[in-house]
Amino acid sequence: MDAIASPPPQRFYRHRLPVRVMHWINVVCLTILLMSGLTIFNAHPALYWGQQSTFDKPLFTVIAVQGANGAPVGVTRIAGHQFTTDGVLGNSRVGDDAKPTVRAFPSWATIPGPQWLSMGRHWHFFFAWLFVINGIAYVLYAIFTGHLNRDLLPTRTELRNIGRSIKDHLLFRHPTGEAAKRYNVLQNLAYLVVIFGLLPLVIVAGMAMSPRLDAVFPGWIDLLGGRQSARTLHFLAATGLLLFVLVHVFEVLISGAWNQIRSMVTGYYTLPRAAGTDKEAA
Amino acid sequence: MNAAKPIVSGHARTRTPSRRTALRTALASLGTLSLAGCDKLSNNEGFVNVLKSAERLSHGAHRIVAGRKAMAQEFSQADVAAHFKGNGTLVPADPEYHVAMQNGFKDWALEVGGLVDKPLSFSLAELRAMPSRTQITRHDCVEGWSSIGKWKGVQLAHLLQMAQPKPNAKFVVFRCADSMDGPPVGGRDSRYYESVDLDDAYHVQTLIAYDLNDKPLPVNNGAPLRVRIERQLGYKHAKYVTKIELVESFADIRDGKGGYWEDNGYEWYAGI
Numbered sequence: 001m002d003a004i005a006s007p008p009p010q011r012f013y014r015h016r017l018p019v020r021v022m023h024w025i026n027v028v029c030l031t032i033l034l035m036s037g038l039t040i041f042n043a044h045p046a047l048y049w050g051q052q053s054t055f056d057k058p059l060f061t062v063i064a065v066q067g068a069n070g071a072p073v074g075v076t077r078i079a080g081h082q083f084t085t086d087g088v089l090g091n092s093r094v095g096d097d098a099k100p101t102v103r104a105f106p107s108w109a110t111i112p113g114p115q116w117l118s119m120g121r122h123w124h125f126f127f128a129w130l131f132v133i134n135g136i137a138y139v140l141y142a143i144f145t146g147h148l149n150r151d152l153l154p155t156r157t158e159l160r161n162i163g164r165s166i167k168d169h170l171l172f173r174h175p176t177g178e179a180a181k182r183y184n185v186l187q188n189l190a191y192l193v194v195i196f197g198l199l200p201l202v203i204v205a206g207m208a209m210s211p212r213l214d215a216v217f218p219g220w221i222d223l224l225g226g227r228q229s230a231r232t233l234h235f236l237a238a239t240g241l242l243l244f245v246l247v248h249v250f251e252v253l254i255s256g257a258w259n260q261i262r263s264m265v266t267g268y269y270t271l272p273r274a275a276g277t278d279k280e281a282a
Numbered sequence: 283m284n285a286a287k288p289i290v291s292g293h294a295r296t297r298t299p300s301r302r303t304a305l306r307t308a309l310a311s312l313g314t315l316s317l318a319g320c321d322k323l324s325n326n327e328g329f330v331n332v333l334k335s336a337e338r339l340s341h342g343a344h345r346i347v348a349g350r351k352a353m354a355q356e357f358s359q360a361d362v363a364a365h366f367k368g369n370g371t372l373v374p375a376d377p378e379y380h381v382a383m384q385n386g387f388k389d390w391a392l393e394v395g396g397l398v399d400k401p402l403s404f405s406l407a408e409l410r411a412m413p414s415r416t417q418i419t420r421h422d423c424v425e426g427w428s429s430i431g432k433w434k435g436v437q438l439a440h441l442l443q444m445a446q447p448k449p450n451a452k453f454v455v456f457r458c459a460d461s462m463d464g465p466p467v468g469g470r471d472s473r474y475y476e477s478v479d480l481d482d483a484y485h486v487q488t489l490i491a492y493d494l495n496d497k498p499l500p501v502n503n504g505a506p507l508r509v510r511i512e513r514q515l516g517y518k519h520a521k522y523v524t525k526i527e528l529v530e531s532f533a534d535i536r537d538g539k540g541g542y543w544e545d546n547g548y549e550w551y552a553g554i
Contacts, residue, residue: 032320035320040426043425044425051357051361051428052361052363052430053367053427055367055427108317112320112321112324113317117425118543118548118549119324119547121548121549122330122333122334122336122549123324123333125333125337126334128336129336129339129340209422209554211512211513211515211553212344212348212352213347213348214513215348215353215354216347216348218352218353221355227420227422228427
């Protein structure tokens with residue numbers, strides 16, 4: 001339209017190479033860990049609180065009960081409340097099978113698809129190592145290059161203006177121009193909770209399930225409430241990470257998906273212009 | 283591979299597909315492809331060996347942070363589960379076992395053999411007359427559940443000291459009375475077996491247990507003798523034990539992986 005008045009789009013080098021590489025390693029690891037973790041969960045689809053399993057009183061369980069016609073019906077029980085989740089949780093079709101199979105999480109959510117505990121464990125532990133090494137490398141990088149201070153920690157002013165940031169998110173309003181160069185405060189807080197809260201929790205709770213690591217300092221897993229509590233916390237932290245990923249991907253999709261994904265591949269982000277002039281968002 | 287087709291034909295049809303559509307199709311196809319791909323990779327021996335390389339890493343790291351002698355947590359009487367869950371074989375179908383069971387296991391013998399200077403054999407009465415250890419520990423199954431029980435038995439180290447392993451003995455193999463895959467077909471033995479290294483064999487908490495919760499072991503839990511390897515998962519704790527065999531390598535035993543479940547794909551190192 002008004003090609004002369006419109007300034008050229010401003011490109012900005014947003015993500016440095018190590019961050020981009022570590023981000024995509026995380027994507028692969030988290031996906032595989034989550035899905036192979038569900039395979040492991042399926043081997044005993046119940047969660048408890050405490051040192052040991054209280055088999056008749058699980059906090060959470062995904063099973064099949066006998067339906068009216070005698071066929072199994074998938075149900076999920078949370079703290080005594082039962083929900084019918086047939087077709088997805090408790091009883092679902094594996095691949096193109098004609099008949100459903102009794103299994104907690106469906107085959108489209110697990111690695112491998114058909115129930116195969118030993119193989120799920122091989123996937124899980126290999127990628128757990130990769131994930132932890134990648135995570136440690138990231139935290140060290142963030143601290144020593146100033147990425148943590150410069151990009152991740154919100155300033156006081158930003159924290160004070162958190163109300164506006166919440167409102168912007170609810171209205172799906174995204175920062176433009178100079179403001180788009182920095183992570184916004186809700187983004188900062190989400191990343192910090194994940195990096196220094198959920199990720200250490202999921203790793204420590206995972207380690208607490210290892211009988212040999214329990215022997216490092218006998219009784220240390222009582223800090224998490226015992227081994228079965230650790231298993232429950234591992235599952236909850238993984239659920240928290242999944243929620244983070246869903247919100248993260250949603251935000252990417254509604255804030256100029258192409259520009260965002262490109263910036264995590266090439267590093268360059270095109271600063272969105274103020275509303276009305278941004279062709280990308282149209 | 284079928285999942286890749288729509289992208290190719292999509293590109294051929296329209297020269298300038300919208301970025302969003304392309305992106306969406308690519309992501310969806312990637313999802314389907316990678317899921318099918320994971321199942322293919324799970325059946326690719328080379329790839330699975332790469333995945334399994336993590337086992338050595340875990341075992342090595344665990345030995346560093348939790349040394350050879352590090353102790354498994356012990357609990358108090360109040361923590362003991364009212365019912366200790368049985369798993370795997372609950373009643374061996376083997377006729378020899380049934381005869382022994384009907385006899386109250388009075389003729390049960392535990393052999394110690396293989397690479398030892400003094401092959402030995404013990405009756406249950408002899409084992410019960412030896413110094414014992416009692417421990418309340420948590421049993422963690424590979425499936426994910428845990429049960430706390432009180433075990434009493436002879437330390438394996440005590441039996442090994444009597445039998446005097448030869449210097450080239452590296453592993454202890456436990457032979458059991460229960461066939462896992464039904465009656466032997468064509469002479470194929472499917473009786474349970476397990477193995478541990480000497481670190482675990484000589485560990486203070488490694489027992490040949492004969493009592494659970496102050497009573498003789500129930501059949502569900504391995505009567506009359508089972509192993510306790512407290513820093514590893516339940517499948518290492520062989521039940522219905524008949525023989526302790528010292529070997530230099532378990533490569534020649536059955537499928538060579540060191541245990542019934544190991545031969546079926548599970549890790550030999552079950553400390554995780």
